[in-house]
Amino acid sequence: MSLTSIGGDLLGTIPLGDIVLYLNPLHLFLFVTIIIFTILIAISRTETQVEAMFGSLEENKVSVGMKEFKHRRFLAIICGLATAGAMITGDLFNFTLFMALIGIVNIGIVSAVKQIDVLDSAYQYGLIAMMCGLPLFGGAAIILASTGTLSLFTLAAAPTVAPMTIFGALMMLVGIAGESGIAPFFATKAEMFRTPGSPFILIIHLSSLFIIVRSVEILLIIIHVI
Amino acid sequence: MKIAKIWNKLAKPKNIPRLFAAILACVLIIGFVIPTALDGDQLYPRPEPQSQMDAGLSIAPYDRGGEILKEPGTTIAEYPENSKYIGWINSYMSPIADTARSISPYFGTTIYSSPGGLIDEILYYTRGFDTILESSILMMAFIIASWLMLNFTMDRRNEKETIQNDVKRAIKSSDRIANEVEESNRKARAKQRKRES
Numbered sequence: 001m002s003l004t005s006i007g008g009d010l011l012g013t014i015p016l017g018d019i020v021l022y023l024n025p026l027h028l029f030l031f032v033t034i035i036i037f038t039i040l041i042a043i044s045r046t047e048t049q050v051e052a053m054f055g056s057l058e059e060n061k062v063s064v065g066m067k068e069f070k071h072r073r074f075l076a077i078i079c080g081l082a083t084a085g086a087m088i089t090g091d092l093f094n095f096t097l098f099m100a101l102i103g104i105v106n107i108g109i110v111s112a113v114k115q116i117d118v119l120d121s122a123y124q125y126g127l128i129a130m131m132c133g134l135p136l137f138g139g140a141a142i143i144l145a146s147t148g149t150l151s152l153f154t155l156a157a158a159p160t161v162a163p164m165t166i167f168g169a170l171m172m173l174v175g176i177a178g179e180s181g182i183a184p185f186f187a188t189k190a191e192m193f194r195t196p197g198s199p200f201i202l203i204i205h206l207s208s209l210f211i212i213v214r215s216v217e218i219l220l221i222i223i224h225v226i
Numbered sequence: 227m228k229i230a231k232i233w234n235k236l237a238k239p240k241n242i243p244r245l246f247a248a249i250l251a252c253v254l255i256i257g258f259v260i261p262t263a264l265d266g267d268q269l270y271p272r273p274e275p276q277s278q279m280d281a282g283l284s285i286a287p288y289d290r291g292g293e294i295l296k297e298p299g300t301t302i303a304e305y306p307e308n309s310k311y312i313g314w315i316n317s318y319m320s321p322i323a324d325t326a327r328s329i330s331p332y333f334g335t336t337i338y339s340s341p342g343g344l345i346d347e348i349l350y351y352t353r354g355f356d357t358i359l360e361s362s363i364l365m366m367a368f369i370i371a372s373w374l375m376l377n378f379t380m381d382r383r384n385e386k387e388t389i390q391n392d393v394k395r396a397i398k399s400s401d402r403i404a405n406e407v408e409e410s411n412r413k414a415r416a417k418q419r420k421r422e423s
């Protein structure tokens with residue numbers, strides 16, 4: 001049971017008190033990729049959707065205003081940074097906090113849209129994100145209670161896994177599934193994208209993809225599968 | 227039920243929070259039958275409830291030992307090598323808080339909650355990064371809410387065109403709902419007629 005069995009050899013740690021971020025080849029790859037995407041998003045402009053009109057030769061352009069553009073860009077950058085942080089964190093509670101940050105920023109990115117359908121589904125996603133607070137933080141708390149630690153290094157080195165720890169991991173899985181919108185909870189997040197302003201909307205999708213990859217690793221470390 | 231129908235139901239955002247709540251409830255019910263196995267060697271221990279009150283400590287229930295600037299209090303860290311000054315923050319109190327403690331045994335909780343009184347070492351030292359993240363989540367929520375407030379709620383009165391469009395859209399959607407209701411009524415009536423005949 002070692003950290004190195006999934007992500008590769010340990011390259012180094014970033015100690016911040018009890019919260020120790022650590023890097024191995026997998027994390028480094030994910031971290032660098034998301035940072036590159038965030039930079040690309042930060043310097044890009046939004047797309048303009050062109051809709052052909054029926055019965056005439058005119059066209060309808062759906063674009064994003066300057067104010068909305070700035071608001072979205074800011075939140076998209078924060079979302080990218082939060083995802084990058086979640087990629088290298090070595091502390092369970094820290095990871096759930098990064099996830100909560102991603103959730104609220106995702107709602108914020110689409111909050112400025114003027115399409116009722118998109119806002120409706122963002123509202124539904126907000127309900128899920130709110131509910132996710134319970135399984136995410138509750139799961140982390142149960143794991144802390146049953147193992148006495150939150151650090152992934154110590155969790156990976158623990159000799160046995162109690163049933164309560166596995167239950168904590170299961171609760172975290174439910175929280176992660178809801179927050180990142182994987183099946184069967186995909187509908188709310190998928191409907192949220194249906195709006196102009198492509199690069200910023202994409203970070204919603206990208207962040208949940210990366211979070212899924214990282215959370216699978218973390219859950220496997222906790223329940224000692226590999 | 228056919229699987230196609232289930233997929234169609236899952237594609238409606240309105241159904242998703244309900245589904246999620248149901249699944250979450252099922253998982254939480256499993257929690258009742260899981261045997262609780264608490265680890266005795268906790269990283270963030272708490273004294274027994276009421277034990278500090280019974281001992282008559284003046285800043286109960288938040289006394290963590292130590293003496294101001296002389297002796298560190300008790301804090302356990304996962305990585306003590308990363309926190310050199312562990313315990314010193316817990317034992318520190320500002321002069322005002324110290325005076326309040328010395329004159330009366332009843333200000334324990336107030337000293338804790340006032341800034342510059344007792345500082346929680348776990349919150350601000352060993353796990354300080356978590357606190358930064360927590361407050362940034364709050365800040366993002368405020369940024370989103372205030373941006374919406376400034377750009378929609380206030381400017382909306384002047385945007386006559388948007389309001390007109392919204393009214394039109396609302397009328398259209400209410401028409402659509404009325405049509406749907408009528409349609410379902412008609413279907414129900416047809417069904418009943420079939421049953422009766």
